[in-house]
Amino acid sequence: MGLITRMFMRNFMTNCWKNRGLRSRIRACAVWAWCVVAGGMWATGCTERDDMFGNGMIPPAQQMGSSVDSTIVVRTGVAVGDSLDTHISGYYQPYMGSYIDPVVGRTDVSVFSNYAPNGFEHSHYFGDEPVIDSMRYAIVFSGAVGDTSKSVIVDVFEVKEGIVFNQDSAYYSNFDMTPYIDADKPLFSFEQKGAGMALGRMPQEFAERLLDNTQSQENIYYDDYKFHKKFPGLYFRLRESAEAGEGIMLQLDLSQSSMFLFYHNSGPGEEADSSLQQRFWFINDLTYDFISFSMIEHDYALADQSLTGAVRVDAAGEPVQQDEYVYVQGLAGLMGMIDVDREQLEALKQRVRDLGYSHIALHRAEVQFTMVDAGVEQYDRSFAALGMYYDMNKYDFLSEYNPVLEAANTGYTSSLGGKLNRSNGVYRFDVTSHVQKLLTGSEERLVQLLPAFADRNSLMRAWIYGTGSKFPPRLVLTYTMIK
Numbered sequence: 363m364g365l366i367t368r369m370f371m372r373n374f375m376t377n378c379w380k381n382r383g384l385r386s387r388i389r390a391c392a393v394w395a396w397c398v399v400a401g402g403m404w405a406t407g408c409t410e411r412d413d414m415f416g417n418g419m420i421p422p423a424q425q426m427g428s429s430v431d432s433t434i435v436v437r438t439g440v441a442v443g444d445s446l447d448t449h450i451s452g453y454y455q456p457y458m459g460s461y462i463d464p465v466v467g468r469t470d471v472s473v474f475s476n477y478a479p480n481g482f483e484h485s486h487y488f489g490d491e492p493v494i495d496s497m498r499y500a501i502v503f504s505g506a507v508g509d510t511s512k513s514v515i516v517d518v519f520e521v522k523e524g525i526v527f528n529q530d531s532a533y534y535s536n537f538d539m540t541p542y543i544d545a546d547k548p549l550f551s552f553e554q555k556g557a558g559m560a561l562g563r564m565p566q567e568f569a570e571r572l573l574d575n576t577q578s579q580e581n582i583y584y585d586d587y588k589f590h591k592k593f594p595g596l597y598f599r600l601r602e603s604a605e606a607g608e609g610i611m612l613q614l615d616l617s618q619s620s621m622f623l624f625y626h627n628s629g630p631g632e633e634a635d636s637s638l639q640q641r642f643w644f645i646n647d648l649t650y651d652f653i654s655f656s657m658i659e660h661d662y663a664l665a666d667q668s669l670t671g672a673v674r675v676d677a678a679g680e681p682v683q684q685d686e687y688v689y690v691q692g693l694a695g696l697m698g699m700i701d702v703d704r705e706q707l708e709a710l711k712q713r714v715r716d717l718g719y720s721h722i723a724l725h726r727a728e729v730q731f732t733m734v735d736a737g738v739e740q741y742d743r744s745f746a747a748l749g750m751y752y753d754m755n756k757y758d759f760l761s762e763y764n765p766v767l768e769a770a771n772t773g774y775t776s777s778l779g780g781k782l783n784r785s786n787g788v789y790r791f792d793v794t795s796h797v798q799k800l801l802t803g804s805e806e807r808l809v810q811l812l813p814a815f816a817d818r819n820s821l822m823r824a825w826i827y828g829t830g831s832k833f834p835p836r837l838v839l840t841y842t843m844i845k
Contacts, residue, residue, distance in 0.1 A: 429841060434706045436729055436835040438688045438828040439699035440681060441810075444755055445534035446694035446818060448656040454616045454645050456656045457693070457821055458516075460604040461508050461611040463743070464666035465825050466673050466689055466696060470603050474539060475616055475654040476527065476595030479583060480641040488575045488638075490629025495637065497569035499550070501560040502618040507821055508610035510556030515601040516612075517548035520568070521594040526587075533655035535694040539597055549596065554612065564621065572623055572640075586651045595653070605664075611821055616644040616654055656819070658693050671734055671825070685830025687734065690748060690811055692820035698811030698828075700729075700750070702800055702837060710839075711801065719843035726840045727797035728779075728790060731811075731826045732833040736787025745822045747814040748780045748789055750796075752807050754818070760809070761795040780814060789826065797839065 448456070458473045501516075521542050527533070549568060552560045572593070574582045582592045598614065621642040645652055663679045665672040673689060673696070674682040681689075681696060688698040714722055731748075733740060752758040763780075779791050799805030813820060827833040 429843065431710060431839045431841070432836060434710065434837045434839065435703040436829065436837050437701045437703060438685070438835060439683060439701075440687075440689055441697055441699050442660075442681065443691065443694045443697045443812070445536040446658070447532045447755065448535050448658070448694075448819060449531075449533045450652075450654050454654065455504055455613050456616075456654065456819070457611050458598050458600075458614045458656075459506075459508070459514070459611040460600050460602075460609045461821065462604050462607065462609050462664055463823060464669055464672060466691055466823055467660060467662040467665040468604060468609065469611070469691075469693055469695065469821065470600075470659045470661070471611065471693065472539070472597065472599035472657045473614055473654065474521070474527075474533075474595055474597045474657070475644050476590055476652065477593075477621065477642045477644045478586060478589065478652065480643065487577060488573060488625060489627035491627060492573060492575060492625050493628050494566070494569050494573055495624040495626060496566070497564040497572070497621060497623045499560070499562055499564055499621045500619060501552070502615040503554060503557050503560070503612045504615035504618070505613040506556040506610055507613075508604075508608040510610065512610070513553045513555040514610055514612075515551055516554055516560070517551045517599055517601050519543040519545070519547075519597040519599075520549040521597060523592060523594070525594045526591055527594065527653050529651045529653055533653075535656060535658035537655065537657050539657060542594075543597055551601070556610070557612070569623055573625070590651060603661075619644045656693075660691075660695055662696075684828065686828050687831065688731070688811065688824075688826045688828045690745065690813060690824040690826070692745075692813045692817055692822055695823065698826070700809040700811050700835075702797060704800065707797075707800055714843050717843065719845050721844055722801055723842045723844055724794055724798045724801065724839065725842065726792065726838075727794045728838045729793050730791075730836045730838070731789045732835075733782070733787035733789075734825045734827055740787075740825065741782075741784055743822060744782060744824050745813050745817055745820070746782055747817070748782075748791075748824060749812055749814040750780065750791060750793065751810045751812055754810060754812050754815070760793065789824070793837075797837075 456473050457471045460468065460470045462468045521539075522544070525542050550562065550564055552562050554560055578584075580588075582589045604610070623640040623642070624637060625639070626637050644654075661679070662673045662681050663675045665675075667674070671684075671687050674684060676682050689696040690698055711722065733744065750760050750763060752760070780789060782789050793809075796805065796809065812818070813822070813824075827835070829835065
């Protein structure tokens, strides 16, 4: 025990004994003795520490200073999204329909899908003197968004013979299917109200063409290429787009949809009432060259113009820039454009130099975006997470964010963030690497604010405040100044 501690205890014990009764003397002195024996933690806790001790030994050129800054402005803009790769979009459950969001207007989605028989056989044979009885379809819709109280008409077109869609090619949302179909003659049509299964009979002429009873390599069932050149696939779209109300967006479940070709053999020895069938799937093993992609159109003029903050359009129907709001859509819709004010970054660097430091080492840069009208309705329409890219279609994303790995569900979690905090309606992003590159001058590009990679084909959207609003984006920098 040190000299100072011994003197303190001696004086305390003397005063304690003189000024208290016997019982109080024993109790008080025992408590203090226990505290000292236990480690002197009270004495330690009361010690004043010199946090600057030793700084005088550090050369001035090596001294550092830390700071937090939230004065840098983040400028926002809105752009129309580029075409989107929709090949096998939505994991075989693509949207199909016409839906109106009051904030961003109408989205129309149509779908192409090829189909394949239940296994290709090199010696496929329908038997002696086959007769086609009928062909049926079962088209499944696993979900629906919008007004499910009204029926809509779905037209299904056959893609013209000889057209080949390659599995290893990218098919984009702006693909024009018009040259590949007879737009005035759907193969078949059906009425649909919300989720469920559409059942019906296909044209007999179409069913007859599926009968190929040759026994050579010219048989269309010999391999997938021959079959798909003869029957490239089907194209689904609503007969009429929504003009008012919500409209409807159906979720087409290709994995559960199929067609059935019923036939019997009338040759010698065959029973006249025997019935056989060949099943055709809209999804099968990828060995069979399965292809599905979506075509998407947007009409922003159908946004509710009486709603404050809804998208405004010019005479050509193109969105007009609004400083107050940013919109982020899936399905190749609108996206935010983000730019950190470069002049203010330069001013920050100059302030650091004026203090005698040479440069900034950035520890963290976080940007925060606030939702408009945060509440149950907007939460239901909004993305749970957003992503930041330099160019999403080229898979060029910010360093902290690898959306391809995240979408592959490999256990990877991006450090960028972008998750929506539903308690306060705020999206937060770590943009440290990007801002550090801006500070050093090694990066000049703007950043795209888009859905998280896995949600790029989602009908959801985000409506957030922009630079000119009452809740502008906030950039918080934590950094060390180095001499």
